[in-house]
Each structure stands twice: as C-alpha cells, then as structure tokens.
Amino acid sequence: xxxxxxxxxxxxxxxxxxxxxxxxxxxxxxxxxxxxxxxxxxxxxxxxxxxxxxxxxxxxxxxxxxxxxxxxxxxxxxxxxxxxxxxxxxxxxxxxxxxxxxxxxxxxxxxxxxxxxxxxxxxxxxxxxxxxxxxxxxxxxxxxxxxxxxxxxxxxxxxxxxxxxxxxxxxxxxxxxxxxxxxxxxxxxxxxxxxxxxxxxxxxxxxxxxxxxxxxxxxxxxxxxxxxxxxxxxxxxxxxxxxxxxxxxxxxxxxxxxxxxxxxxxxxxxxxxxxxxxxxxxxxxxxxxxxxxxxxxxxxxxx
Amino acid sequence: xxxxxxxxxxxxxxxxxxxxxxxxxxxxxxxxxxxxxxxxxxxxxxxxxxxxxxxxxxxxxxxxxxxxxxxxxxxxxxxxxxxxxxxxxxxxxxxxxxxxxxxxxxxxxxxxxxxxxxxxxxxxxxxxxxxxxxxxxxxxxxxxxxxxxxxxxxxxxxxxxxxxxxxxxxxxxxxxxxxxxxxxxxxxxxxxxxxxxxxxxxxxxxxxxxxxxxxxxxxxxxxxxxxxxxxxxxxxxxxxxxxxxxxxxxxxxxxxxxxxxxxxxxxxxxxxxxxxxxxxxxxxxxxxxxxxxxxxxxxxxxxxxxxxxxxxxxxxxxxxxxxxxxxxxxxxxxxxxxxxxxxxxxxxxxxxxxxxxxxxxxxxxxxxxxxx
Numbered sequence: 001x002x003x004x005x006x007x008x009x010x011x012x013x014x015x016x017x018x019x020x021x022x023x024x025x026x027x028x029x030x031x032x033x034x035x036x037x038x039x040x041x042x043x044x045x046x047x048x049x050x051x052x053x054x055x056x057x058x059x060x061x062x063x064x065x066x067x068x069x070x071x072x073x074x075x076x077x078x079x080x081x082x083x084x085x086x087x088x089x090x091x092x093x094x095x096x097x098x099x100x101x102x103x104x105x106x107x108x109x110x111x112x113x114x115x116x117x118x119x120x121x122x123x124x125x126x127x128x129x130x131x132x133x134x135x136x137x138x139x140x141x142x143x144x145x146x147x148x149x150x151x152x153x154x155x156x157x158x159x160x161x162x163x164x165x166x167x168x169x170x171x172x173x174x175x176x177x178x179x180x181x182x183x184x185x186x187x188x189x190x191x192x193x194x195x196x197x198x199x200x201x202x203x204x205x206x207x208x209x210x211x212x213x214x215x216x217x218x219x220x221x222x223x224x225x226x227x228x229x230x231x232x233x234x235x236x237x238x239x240x241x242x243x244x245x246x247x248x249x250x251x252x253x254x255x256x257x258x259x260x261x262x263x264x265x266x267x268x269x270x271x272x273x274x275x276x277x278x279x280x281x282x283x284x285x286x287x288x289x290x291x292x293x294x295x296x297x298x299x300x301x302x303x
Numbered sequence: 304x305x306x307x308x309x310x311x312x313x314x315x316x317x318x319x320x321x322x323x324x325x326x327x328x329x330x331x332x333x334x335x336x337x338x339x340x341x342x343x344x345x346x347x348x349x350x351x352x353x354x355x356x357x358x359x360x361x362x363x364x365x366x367x368x369x370x371x372x373x374x375x376x377x378x379x380x381x382x383x384x385x386x387x388x389x390x391x392x393x394x395x396x397x398x399x400x401x402x403x404x405x406x407x408x409x410x411x412x413x414x415x416x417x418x419x420x421x422x423x424x425x426x427x428x429x430x431x432x433x434x435x436x437x438x439x440x441x442x443x444x445x446x447x448x449x450x451x452x453x454x455x456x457x458x459x460x461x462x463x464x465x466x467x468x469x470x471x472x473x474x475x476x477x478x479x480x481x482x483x484x485x486x487x488x489x490x491x492x493x494x495x496x497x498x499x500x501x502x503x504x505x506x507x508x509x510x511x512x513x514x515x516x517x518x519x520x521x522x523x524x525x526x527x528x529x530x531x532x533x534x535x536x537x538x539x540x541x542x543x544x545x546x547x548x549x550x551x552x553x554x555x556x557x558x559x560x561x562x563x564x565x566x567x568x569x570x571x572x573x574x575x576x577x578x579x580x581x582x583x584x585x586x587x588x589x590x591x592x593x594x595x596x597x598x599x600x601x602x603x604x605x606x607x608x609x610x611x612x613x614x615x616x617x618x619x620x621x622x623x624x625x626x627x628x629x630x631x632x633x634x635x636x637x638x639x640x641x642x643x644x645x646x647x648x649x650x651x652x653x654x655x656x657x658x659x660x661x662x663x664x665x666x667x668x669x670x671x672x673x674x675x
Contacts, residue, residue, distance in 0.1 A: 026650070031642045044551030048543065048544060050513075051438075052591075127434045133562070146436065150437075151436050
C-alpha cells in the first residue's frame with residue numbers, strides 16, 4: 001500500500017482572508033456584521049473622502065452586489081495582475097465597450113479581489129455620469145470622479161490607482177460590428193496627467209464586454225430627446241422590455257500589461273505634444289495587440 | 304506692524320461682532336470702529352468692549368468721511384449678505400452687496416491712510432455643478448459661472464476688489480474664500496437648514512460638504528486683519544462629509560424629494576420665513592463643493608483647529624437630535640445579542656444533531672470593524 005501523504009489544500013493560506021464574505025462566516029456573524037453596518041449607516045459614523053468615496057458602502061454593499069456578476073455571470077479571468085503596482089499611484093488605461101459601462105465596474109472588482117494588495121480603483125467618468133441623479137451620487141460613492149486633469153492629477157499624487165477609458169462614449173456606444181477595434185484615444189489628456197505626476201501607465205485590455213449588449217442599432221432621435229450620446233437597440237432591448245436589460249453571459253478576460261514608466265521624461269515633457277501623441281499611440285497599440293491575443297485565447301464567446 | 308485703526312463693516316452680525324470684540328481685546332490696536340446699518344443687540348454691544356459703533360450705511364458716501372476722519376488704515380469688509388431673507392428681499396440684498404462694496408472701495412481709494420483691505424468672500428464663487436473638479440484651488444474658476452444670487456454678487460464683489468487693488472497697489476488686499484460656517488453660535492443658511500427635524504434634499508443627489516468652525520473663521524479673520532498676507536486664500540476645515548452623512552450624524556431625518564418638487568417646496572417654505580431653497584442653494588445641495596486649503600496652511604499660516612467632522616459634532620451639541628444615535632446603537636446591540644444567542648443555540652443544536660464540531664461564534668460585529 002502506498003504511503004498516504006497529506007497535501008495542504010491551501011498551501012499559501014497564512015490567515016490573510018480576502019474581503020469577500022467567506023462561506024465559513026456563520027450566518028449569525030454575518031447578520032451581526034450587517035446590523036453593525038446598519039448602525040454605522042444610520043448614525044453617519046463612516047468616512048468619505050473629498051471625492052465622495054464611501055469605502056464602507058463600497059465594501060459592504062456595492063462590491064458584494066457586483067461580485068456574483070463578476071464570478072458567476074461573466075466568469076471574469078484576470079491576467080497580469082502583477083503588472084499593477086502594489087502601492088503608489090498608477091494610471092490604468094483600458095478599452096471601453098459594452099453599451100453600458102459594466103467593464104469599469106468589473107475591472108474595479110478584479111483589482112480589489114484579485115490583486116494581492118486589494119487595490120482600490122478610482123475611475124474617471126464622463127460628465128454625463130455625474131449629471132444623472134442616483135447614478136452620479138453612487139458613482140462618487142464607488143470612488144469615481146469627473147474625468148478632468150485636475151482630479152486625475154490629484155488622485156495620482158495621492159498615490160491612488162486611477163482608471164481611465166480614453167475612448168469614452170465612442171468606445172461604449174460603438175456598433176457591434178466594430179467590436180474590438182479601438183476608437184480614437186481622446187486628446188491624450190491621460191498621458192499628460194501621467195507625465196505631470198511621473199506615474200506609470202498600465203495598459204489594460206478587456207475582452208468580453210463587447211458581447212454583453214450587442215448594439216445593432218442606434219435610435220438617434222430618441223437619444224437627442226433624452227440628452228444621451230446614443231440610444232442602444234440590441235436584439236433584446238427594447239423589444240423584450242426590462243428583460244432586454246439582462247446582459248448576455250459572455251466570457252470575460254481582463255489583462256494588465258507591463259507598466260509604461262513616465263517618470264524619466266520629467267514633468268516638463270507634458271508640454272511636448274509630439275511625445276504625448278507618441279505615448280498615446282504606444283498605449284493604444286499595446287492594448288489593441290493584447291485584445292487580439294486574448295481573443296485568440298478565448299475559445300468561444302460564451303465559454 | 305499691527306494696524307492702528309481698524310474699520311469692520313457688518314459688525315451687528317455674529318461674525319462681524321465677534322471679530323470686532325477680538326480686535327478690541329488686542330492692546331496693540333488703537334481704535335476699532337464697527338459699522339452697520341442696524342445697531343448691535345444689547346448682548347453683542349457688551350461684548351464689543353471699546354469698539355466704537357458707527358451707524359452708517361456703506362451704500363452712502365458718508366462712509367468715506369468715517370474712514371478719512373478716523374484715519375483708518377485697515378478695512379475689513381464683511382457686510383455681505385448671503386440670503387435675501389436677512390436683508391429684505393433679493394433687490395435690497397444685491398444693492399447692499401454690490402453697491403455697498405463699490406461705495407466702500409471708492410471711499411478706500413480716496414483715503415491715503417488705508418494700507419490694508421480684508422474681504423470676507425465665499426467659496427460659492429466656484430459655483431456648484433456636475434462638471435466641477437472635485438477640489439478647487441485658488442487658481443481655478445467656476446466651470447459654470449453662477450448666474451445669480453449670492454454667488455454672482457460675490458463674483459462681482461471680488462471683481463471690484465481686484466480692480467481696486469490695481470488702482471491702489473500700495474494696499475495689501477486679502478480675499479478670504481470661506482466655505483460654509485457652522486458652530487453653536489453662528490447663524491448661517493446651512494445651520495438653519497440643518498435645524499429642521501426633517502431635512503428635504505434632492506432625490507438621487509448627495510453633496511460633498513466642507514465646513515468651517517466659527518472659531519476658526521474668527522481666527523482666520525483676525526490673522527488676516529493683523530497680519531500681512533496679500534492674495535486670495537480658500538478657508539475651510541480639513542476633510543469632507545456627504546450631506547446625507549451630515550444629516551445622519553445630527554440625528555435628523557432626510558426626506559429625498561425629486562428636484563423639481565424641491566423648488567416649489569422652497570418657495571413654500573420661504574414664504575413662511577423658513578429655509579431658503581434658491582436655485583443656487585439647490586445646486587450646492589446637489590453637488591457640493593470642496594476647496595483645497597494648502598495655501599491657508601502654508602502661505603497664510605493658519606491650520607484650522609476643527610476638522611469638518613469635529614466642527615459638525617460641536618454644532619450638534621446645540622441641535623438636539625430627532626433620532627438619538629444612542630437609540631440606534633441600543634437597538635442594533637440588542638438585535639446583535641439576540642442573533643448571537645440564536646446562533647449559539649443553532650450551533651449547539653447543529654453539534655448534537657450532526658456530531659460535528661463548529662467553533663463558537665466570535666464576538667459579534669468584529670467582522671465589520673475591520674474596515675472602519
């Protein structure tokens with residue numbers, strides 16, 4: 001009879017638990033924690049920062065709500081998380097797609113749950129986001145702020161991990177037939193912010209978001225009436241009504257590339273438009289290449 | 304060099320009176336002259352000490368005579384009204400703010416004795432909109448220029464003060480952009496708003512609020528008057544709170560109302576002399592405003608003693624809560640004990656049934672403390 005060997009199931013378990021409510025937390029502890037959370041919310045005894053980031057609400061409500069979507073529905077795989085610095089500021093630049101910016105939310109979960117340092121992702125959002133009631137205030141509580149150079153530089157200087165989607169509405173609202181082709185990368189404002197603060201740029205490619213709401217049409221008149229940049233028509237929306245709001249369960253891959261250092265250029269380099277254009281193109285090319293690589297890796301859209 | 308003769312306008316209000324009283328206590332200052340259109344209350348008059356009160360309207364050229372005969376060298380302009388309610392309507396308010404400032408500046412320009420001008424301005428000049436950067440520094444301007452009300456007046460006033468300082472470059476001009484005042488004694492738009500037991504707010508919006516304790520406001524004004532800082536400086540406490548958080552910390556009830564309805568509610572409450580929901584005030588309550596106070600701490604040389612949260616809790620002493628936090632704590636603690644008991648019963652039942660050992664539940668609530 002061969003000798004029995006004890007193989008540790010979790011060799012690296014040194015007692016450090018991830019924030020997700022682990023299944024071994026008994027139900028009564030969970031309820032007690034929930035009551036404690038309720039007490040804090042009712043008495044206002046929690047902290048928010050100058051951008052309106054509410055860590056208490058994010059950790060106990062917003063992230064837990066997004067987690068099932070992240071792990072069950074889209075089965076997100078995170079690659080190259082070691083390329084994201086464990087401390088200090090960095091600018092994560094990603095492609096934008098999916099009609100509704102779910103990709104930003106999923107990347108936030110990925111960086112919090114899959115990064116060893118559980119980094120908080122500070123998103124830069126379009127002004128439309130902050131114009132909308134409920135959405136705007138929730139976005140601020142989730143750690144987002146307006147995409148402007150002042151806020152980006154302030155966050156980077158405070159050693160935060162800042163997320164930007166330079167394609168903006170051109171990326172999220174592009175028709176399905178143009179999937180996985182990057183749009184113009186804004187005016188390179190993100191490169192200027194990184195150069196001024198000397199923080200690295202981490203290119204990030206997101207595959208899978210394109211298929212959640214395949215946009216086959218755009219009701220332009222309706223969009224203009226509602227003051228939106230586009231009004232999506234998908235195979236299920238608005239034909240199936242609220243049922244059309246359920247995203248298709250595509251398989252997602254999020255990959256972080258090697259950081260592009262900017263510190264050696266010096267802050268004055270932000271005034272050199274040629275360098276800014278070149279760096280913008282370099283970041284864009286890197287992301288486009290890794291999108292192609294990830295697409296080859298993915299065997300089918302839904303698995 | 305400390306000032307010899309100081310003139311304070313708007314001395315009958317709390318902050319103006321407190322500043323005059325503070326300056327009157329300083330033996331290095333020869334004379335303190337307080338100006339206002341209404342006489343100070345008997346209680347304030349007692350505190351004013353050796354301050355000489357002159358009942359004058361700054362909209363009237365007579366203010367020039369006061370400045371020249373007393374050889375005033377430092378003028379502190381605080382007679383700026385932030386709500387129409389306090390000055391009898393929007394028309395008189397604008398008159399007092401803009402025309403009053405113009406008259407005062409005209410008088411200062413003629414008076415060779417004036418060496419220093421301190422303006423109590425406001426961070427409302429940055430406006431409040433969804434397109435604002437999160438934090439304003441002194442060099443930034445409003446993204447959406449305020450179109451009316453107090454903020455527009457303040458912008459105009461700052462403009463006149465800037466042109467005054469161009470014409471009289473020998474005068475040191477300090478422009479203090481204050482955030483919202485709070486404290487047990489001061490009366491501001493915000494304190495009136497937060498004193499209501501049920502606070503109506505705009506549904507779906509939550510403003511970031513930065514507060515300044517009244518003692519710090521006084522400290523900054525006194526330092527600006529006696530010191531030599533020239534330029535513009537943001538004045539606010541450290542840290543911010545969300546409006547919902549402020550309401551909860553004060554034990555008030557929040558009533559979210561759709562913003563169009565809030566406008567008519569505002570007109571209704573204003574008629575009865577309650578809180579003012581001017582369009583400008585509503586924009587502030589939707590988006591809020593935060594200013595960077597690096598210049599205050601480094602160049603101006605004053606670090607506020609109260610943070611935003613501390614200033615609020617000091618104010619809370621004077622505003623008895625509608626929902627006491629102890630009650631909330633009591634109820635949740637009791638519920639937690641109940642759950643813990645139920646949990647231990649369930650686990651002991653589980654142990655006997657399955658014969659499987661399960662660790663006793665740890666002290667409840669520990670799990671949630673980690674992030675605090």
